[in-house]
Amino acid sequence: MRLKPAEIAERVAQDIPDGAYVNLGIGMPTMVANYVSDDRQVIYQSENGILGVGPAPAPGEEDPDLINAGKQFVTLLPGGAYFDNAESFAMMRGGHLDLAVLGAFQVSEKGDLANWATNNDTYPPAVGGAMDLAVGAKQVFVIMSHTTKSGEPKILESCNYPLTGAAVVKRIYTDLAVLDVTDQGLRVRQLHGDNTFDEVQALTGATLLPALS
Amino acid sequence: MINKVWDSFASAVADVKDGDSVMIGGFGSSGFPLQLIEALRQHGARDLTVISNNAGVGDEGIASLLKDRLVRKIVCSFPRSAGSVWFERLYEEGAIELELVPQGTLAERIRAAGAGIGGFYTPTGYGTRLAEGKETKVINGRGYVLETALPADVALIKAQRADAWGNLIYNTAGRNFNPPMATAAALTVAEVERVDAVGDLDPECIVTPGIFVDRVVAHGMKGVAE
Numbered sequence: 001m002r003l004k005p006a007e008i009a010e011r012v013a014q015d016i017p018d019g020a021y022v023n024l025g026i027g028m029p030t031m032v033a034n035y036v037s038d039d040r041q042v043i044y045q046s047e048n049g050i051l052g053v054g055p056a057p058a059p060g061e062e063d064p065d066l067i068n069a070g071k072q073f074v075t076l077l078p079g080g081a082y083f084d085n086a087e088s089f090a091m092m093r094g095g096h097l098d099l100a101v102l103g104a105f106q107v108s109e110k111g112d113l114a115n116w117a118t119n120n121d122t123y124p125p126a127v128g129g130a131m132d133l134a135v136g137a138k139q140v141f142v143i144m145s146h147t148t149k150s151g152e153p154k155i156l157e158s159c160n161y162p163l164t165g166a167a168v169v170k171r172i173y174t175d176l177a178v179l180d181v182t183d184q185g186l187r188v189r190q191l192h193g194d195n196t197f198d199e200v201q202a203l204t205g206a207t208l209l210p211a212l213s
Numbered sequence: 214m215i216n217k218v219w220d221s222f223a224s225a226v227a228d229v230k231d232g233d234s235v236m237i238g239g240f241g242s243s244g245f246p247l248q249l250i251e252a253l254r255q256h257g258a259r260d261l262t263v264i265s266n267n268a269g270v271g272d273e274g275i276a277s278l279l280k281d282r283l284v285r286k287i288v289c290s291f292p293r294s295a296g297s298v299w300f301e302r303l304y305e306e307g308a309i310e311l312e313l314v315p316q317g318t319l320a321e322r323i324r325a326a327g328a329g330i331g332g333f334y335t336p337t338g339y340g341t342r343l344a345e346g347k348e349t350k351v352i353n354g355r356g357y358v359l360e361t362a363l364p365a366d367v368a369l370i371k372a373q374r375a376d377a378w379g380n381l382i383y384n385t386a387g388r389n390f391n392p393p394m395a396t397a398a399a400l401t402v403a404e405v406e407r408v409d410a411v412g413d414l415d416p417e418c419i420v421t422p423g424i425f426v427d428r429v430v431a432h433g434m435k436g437v438a439e
Contacts, residue, residue, distance in 0.1 A: 047316065048240045049386050064242070065387030071241035071294075082385055084392040084420075085240070085266075086324040089317025093337065117342070124304045125313055127343065128291040132317030135336040166340040 001193035002146075002175040010035040011192075012101055012143050012173050016042055023047065023092070023133055025102040026070040028143050032101055045097060047129040049088050052080020069129065089129070092136035100137035102130065104144045104169075106159040109206035111169040111181040113142065114161035127164075134165030146174035146203055153205035155179070155186065176200050185209050217379040218408055218429050222252035225402050225428045229253060229367055232285075234262040236323065236368040236394040237275060241267065241294075244387030246371040246404035248432065250274050253369065254281055264288040264323070264365055266316060266390055270296035279303055288363070290316035315343065320393055322363035327396025327425070332361040368398035372421065375405040376412075379426030380419045388420065395425040402428040 003011070005028050013035035016022060023045045024030050036042050044053040046068040053068055054075035062073040076082075083091075091097060106114040113134050116127045134140060147153055155172065171189070172179040177200045178190040187209040191200060201208050219225040226249060229235065235253070239245030254277050261284050268287050269276030278284050279299040287309060292300050303309040314322065315337050325333055334357035338344045348359040370391040372381035381403055383391060395401050403421075408431045 046386070048243065048389050063385050065244055066385040067241050067243050069241075076385070082383070082388055084388050085316065085320035085390045086393040089320050093317060093335065122305075124293050124301065124311060126291045126293040127313055127315050129316040131315040131341065131343065132337045135339070136317070162342045163340060 001195060003192050004175075006031055006034075008143055008173050008175055011178065012141060013037070015141070015171075016040065016099065018042070020098040021045060021051070021096065023097055023100045023137060025100070025130075025133070027103050029101040029103055030070060032143070045088075045091070046074070047085075047088050047092065047133070049083050049085060050074070050076065050080065051083070052077040054080070089132050089136070092129070092132050095136065095138055097137045099139045099141065100133040101141045101143055102133060104142045104154065105161050106154050106156055107142050107144075107169050107172055108156055108158045109181070109186045110158075111167045112159050113140065113164045113169050114159040116164050117162045119161060130164050134168045139170045140168050141171045141173060142169050143173045146176040146200070151203075153203060156205035176203065179208070182209075187211065216377045217423070217426060218375075218377050218431070222248045222404070222430050223255065225249070225430045226252045226256050226367075226369070228400065229256060229258045231258050232260045233258060233366040234264060236365040236390075236398055237263060237265040238368070238370040238389065238391035238394050239265060239267070239274070240386070240389040244371050244383070244389045244391055245274050246369045247274055249369040249402060249404045249430070250278065254278055254283065257281075257283065259283050260285045262286040262288065264363065266290050266319065267294060268292035268297055268300035270294055272299070276300070279309065282308065284309060286310040286312065288312040288314060288319070290314055290319050313343065318360050319363070320390060322360055323390070323397045324393045326362040326364035327393060330362055332359055334358065335360055363397070365394075365398040366400065368394040368401045370395050370401065370403050372403050372405045374407055374409055374414060375403060375426070375429045375431070376409050376414050376423070377429075378411055379403070379423030379429055380414050381405070381421035381423075381426060382414055382418055383420055392421050395421045400428070401426050402430070405429055405431050407431055
């Protein structure tokens with residue numbers, strides 16, 4: 001069985017600890033905030049210069065300058081702060097951010113991340129803050145579908161798309177399973193539903209290690 | 214008497230020359246000096262190098278400079294967004310040069326230029342295509358890329374409030390690239406919503422001290438064709 005994107009986001013949310021400073025990437029990662037339980041206080045950073053990002057404003061109450069990195073209108077929670085981009089990325093590279101949750105095109109068994117460019121050179125490339133987040137956050141979680149739309153594996157021995165960062169991913173959450181990047185290789189942490197190790201291995205382009213019991 | 218307040222957007226950008234490098238503050242739809250950009254477009258200086266996080270969307274702001282083919286090169290982190298039609302068209306034609314810089318490296322290169330730092334080693338981009346051809350160094354077991362300072366001839370920035378000494382206060386996330394850019398150009402021009410009397414801005418809240426700002430133009434002043 002395959003989890004829906006919102007269900008993968010819900011699974012990621014379970015692993016975000018109380019008190020963490022977290023940056024959520026654009027798209028599916030942003031959905032994670034919807035599922036963090038109320039008994040945990042998580043402070044979200046947006047790399048354009050916000051700590052303490054709150055939910056979307058009520059219609060008509062938008063501040064035109066108050067957007068997140070995905071260019072959506074947001075609010076600021078009490079206790080939140082604004083800062084410029086140099087400070088925002090100093091915060092990131094300086095290792096002050098506990099966790100980044102990012103989408104990916106591909107992840108390698110060594111934790112290499114490819115999420116900013118494909119091999120299609122007709123499109124102009126865009127990188128944004130992806131490379132800074134990849135090397136800066138203390139931990140990087142990837143949330144993505146296990147395979148491409150055409151069924152090709154996105155988890156590989158080595159990425160064939162240009163890298164965002166080398167050996168930066170700690171854990172991969174997909175619609176099929178949760179995998180940990182370890183010194184020994186990719187280890188299954190959890191299989192969703194009735195998925196078997198062999199089924200997930202067949203859809204993965206790298207050798208998996210079974211879950212530790 | 215120090216008075217950095219100019220009475221029109223047009224006069225405040227009239228010194229921009231063909232071939233100048235121009236920093237433009239803003240991120241997404243937030244914190245852009247839209248009236249200064251429009252005045253620059255009407256001024257018509259060509260062969261500009263624009264340094265900004267994005268390459269503009271629709272027909273407004275930075276996109277209007279591209280549409281009028283005033284920009285030879287753009288230095289940015291995220292040129293491609295929904296609606297970045299003019300950038301995409303010019304890129305496809307080979308009519309614009311792109312220097313793609315990770316967002317944090319862009320901000321730090323600008324900060325370095327304003328702080329008198331010639332360059333710095335950053336882990337961002339190490340081992341990737343964006344580090345190709347650049348000097349690298351392993352420091353305490355970690356790989357770093359040498360990046361150089363990025364100054365400009367002109368910075369066009371947006372703030373909320375100013376005074377005649379050029380002190381600036383921003384609005385929420387509209388701050389973004391504006392404060393570092395204010396420090397990094399030979400001529401810094403700030404577009405603001407209002408000008409307060411000197412002494413009325415709380416010194417504990419001033420983000421950009423006036424030493425970095427050369428000219429201030431407030432909304433409601435003349436100089437932009439409606």
